[in-house]
Amino acid sequence: MMPGTGGDPPPAPTTAARVAVSPVAEPEAVFSRRSIIILVSLLLGSTTINFIDRQVLSVLAPTIRDEFGLSNAQYAGILNAFLVTYIFSYSLAGWVIDRLGVGRGLTLSVVWWSAAGMLTSLARGPASLAAFRALLAVGEGGGWPSFIKAVSLWVPKNARSLAIGVCNSGSSLGAMIAPPLVVFLTHRYGWRAAFVVTGGMGFLWVLLFQVFRHFHPRMRATDRGLSSRDPSAPRVRWISLLGYRQTWAVFLCRFFADPLWYFYVFWIPEFLARERGLDLSGIGAVAWIPFLVSDVGNFAAGYVTLKLQRAGWSPNRTRRTLMLLGASLSPVGIAAVFANSLSLTMTFICIAIFFNMFWSVSVHTLPGDFFPPHAVASVYGFGGTGSTVGSVISTWAVGQVLDATHSYTPVFVGIGLLLPVGFVVGTALMGRVQPVQMGAGDPQPPAGAVAP
16 A cells, blocks of 8 residues: 555555545636637647657658667667656646646646757757757657646546547657658758758647637636636645555556557557568558558547447446457557558458557547546546656667567567556556545545555
8 A cells, every 4th residue: 555645544444435425516617619619729730740740750760870870779778768757747738737727737838848959959969959849858758648637627527538538649749640741841942941840830829829818817817727716726736646546547447458559659550561561651651551550540439439439438437348448459550560461461450450549539539537637637647657657668679679689579468468458457446537636735535545
């Protein structure tokens, strides 16, 4: 059991102990339906730009490696400069956004990562390139916690999964848009201009976001999840959230499951080249398809969730059912390594990614199901740390296994089975999906008390 974080230790929970339920009120009617649609569209734009800026280096890797004479080890070190920094920035960003509010917090994040993206055009070697990627990670850590908090604050509860699916699809949209955009800019103006132009997109987004905030002044008073006029509103210490087993459930759900997504992002082009004999043109012709399917999966998962809840399903039944669906069908991707044709290979990969989105949308919604708005970004940021830690470990392990076995079979099997493991561990730890009662300091009741 996780110990208390301050004061006298609470008495040990009895077998009859339960999580105290404090129903989270529906979001205050700050926005009209039209304004919510515009807000969600803006949030989708922020996540799309986030991933475009993240992918620029990957698209330009052959060009930059040749110009700077980078070895594989040096290039890997540059990638790790981003990933390792991202581990810490994700959690820190959630805390900052809970303190500053969505408006100021997201604006700061986008300005920071856009400036870092543009500064990358000044890189002169591996050290400066790694430094700029680390700076990028500091800002990008705020992208996902911001939209999760915004959705939990201003989108009606029965539409949150749909909104999260829309915003979360920015990663897929960014992965689809970045290659043709970056290649076009590089051919026309050079690779340094590609960093400048894609970074500048973020500043244009900030301008649009500030116009939206200007026409919705009540946003400022509610974007921290508590009223600035209410001095008695609860303040939650970030460290106290670690005393809730629901926080750790979100962490572990993402620790085990998110490596599946990163595997497809980082390794599928290499797999198609080495195991299916595709050249660069062939990879370009088919590698975008899974990201299109993931976009469809994001929207489908959000829509199905909305329909189920309108049909009277509880959040607990809805989340568990869709998480089980994702965990059961994502392992279909294992069959891709045994397929005897390219079409079957891509079909199995697309099925895995499609149902992984049902898991992803459900897990992304959990912080808002468990915690009040003023704690959501912190919990979501901690879950993102689990995602990045798991993905760093799995990416390292994939490389080790491939070097040792020269076969993708154990890799596909291992990665494919992570989601079922995440389902068993995560659902056992989180208990029933329902709000927990938040105090002003340490959690009450103790972390060991969960509903069956």
